[in-house]
Amino acid sequence: MKILHSSDWHLGQHFMGKSRKEEHAAFINWLLAVIEEEGIEALIIAGDIFDTGAPPSYAREMYHQLVLDMKARHCQLFVVAGNHDSVSMLNESKSLLGYLDTQVTSQANRDHLEDHVLPITGKDGKVAAWLCAVPYLRPKDVLDSVAGQSEQQKKQALQQQISDFYQQVYRIAEQKNAQLDQPVAIIGTGHLTAVGGQLSESVRDLYVGSLEALPTHVFPKFDYLALGHIHRAQAINKQGNFRYSGSPIPLSFDELAREKSVVILDTERLSSERPSTEQAAPVIQDLFAQQDIRQEALAGIQIKSIPRFQAMMSLKGRLDDLLSQIAELPTPESGILWLEVTVIADDYISDVQKRLSEVIEDLPIELLRVMRKSTIEAKTSDHVKRETLAELTVADVFERAIATQLDISEDDSQALTQLFNECLDDMKTQQAQPS
Known part of the structure; x- marks a missing residue:
């Protein structure tokens, strides 16, 4: 099964007084063509589908038309909220979109962790992958305040709570996986700044509480981690399976130096060729090679470049x-x-x-x-x-x-x-x- 990972669309964005409507429309048309050509069966948008909590009407129309276009192509759509997205706005149509094979995860819910584990099904109706759908984590969603803590203690507590949230959701996915005749890939999502990610001018400083960036050991051993928030496409671990897809269009001038792209995952190859933690990192032959082999080390991952729609x-x-x-x-x-x-x-x-x-x-x-x-x-x-x-x-x-x-x-x-x-x-x- 093929799954496409994208993020940070920022529908409704105005760039120095200029609307991005035409660019976003061109990107979505290109994306629909890719979905048909590649046989994509699921699309994951890892946060910031909108640029603001109150997007213009045309941006909402694009969003709802996307849902219909995905349904027409028998492609499941999974939307997880980012820091720019409004929880209440996404929830407005959440139930309705569920009938159109679109699953929206707008907010972390510690009381119902199983709601964060979503099946991605193949054409035969069987589970082809599990998605641990974790949206942008606000401190109030995961952390209980304790009086008298120092700033450092608050940071450590918050990091631990985020780690615990991910681990608990991952364990539920593992339990569901154990009930299948054949285990499948477990994919995670996140909308945050992880250690190793390189920012751009358009990325808003994002602090999860007082944390500036999360180390990768916070995350479970996902077969793939679909990240959003940073607009430059990049991997943040040696194996290359924890990855920012980046924004589909340049959201600032300093993003022009790098290509925009989406990530296509082959779930069968991900689950069958997953690297073990003991496996040595690939030897780097050329540190500054255009195609960094550290980022292409994992089988089942294809990076597809997006055309530039605005000069x-x-x-x-x-x-x-x-x-x-x-x-x-x-x-x-x-x-x-x-x-x-x-x-x-x-x-x-x-x-x-x-x-x-x-x-x-x-x-x-x-x-x-x-x-x-x-x-x-x-x-x-x-x-x-x-x-x-x-x-x-x-x-x-x-x-x-x-x-x-x-x-x-x-x-x-x-x-x-x-x-x-x-x-x-x-x-x-x-x-x-x-x-």
Whole structure:
């Protein structure tokens, strides 16, 4: 059975005053074609189906039309809520959508954990996989307040409660699996920041209580963990089966450097070729290879690239160089190019906007944002100012160090960050184990 993992659609988003309606419509049409071509039988959306808790009417129409389109293609739809989604809004149509093979998980429920374990059935009606549908976890959903706790104790308690929630849901899935003639894959979901995930400008800082990021040892041994919240597609563990699908369209200019994609899972290969915890991590032959073998190590996972539906570009440099680059930009095949420009100059230039406007006057280009930075600012992270070492985590310090190295490419930066976070996570795992 093939299952498609996506997340962070943010239907209804406005990007610097621009509607994404046409892009989202084009993406959904592309997705429906993929579902037909690949024979997809289930779609998992791991949070943030909407951009706000009160999305515009056209976004709701897209959502409900998607449900009908899935039903027409005999494709099950599983929607788990993200931090942008409104619990009450998703619940409005939850019962009705259940009759159309769409299961919505809007909120964690500790009193009915079995409600989080959903069967994904094949064409023969038999269970082909179990889905541990865990939405965005709010502290009130999983944590009981205890008076007199220090900040560190609160963090530890919250992390433990999140871990317990996942483990309890996973055990229910295991119990259901044991009742089948043939065990099937167990898939989890999550909408959160996990250690190892690399953020982008459009990702809202997400704190589960006071936790900034969860180490991967918090999660059970899912055959696959479908994550949402971070908009850059990436794996967060060595085996490559704990993965962010990323957003289907760029939600900020700094997401342009990486391809957008969805993940297609083959449940039979996932359950039959699942790596054991004792299995050694694959040897990395080329740390900065375009296809990182650490992320493609697990059989049964296919990454499918999404076309770009809106021409977008971000340019940075001296003003004269920028003017030349813009004049030589290729004309988009259709539509308008959305452009962001960062002008690097140590002296104040009074006519930046005027000169940029003149060069794009007769071109199919719309200038959405102009930023100015000095040479020094261009070499350092914008948010480093006035921070002391005591205010930063170990991961923060590493991130700041990488950000100051302009000669490191985006791919290299991501590879180094992932390796560092894997080492950090392994260290935390060892510290958490009883001696």
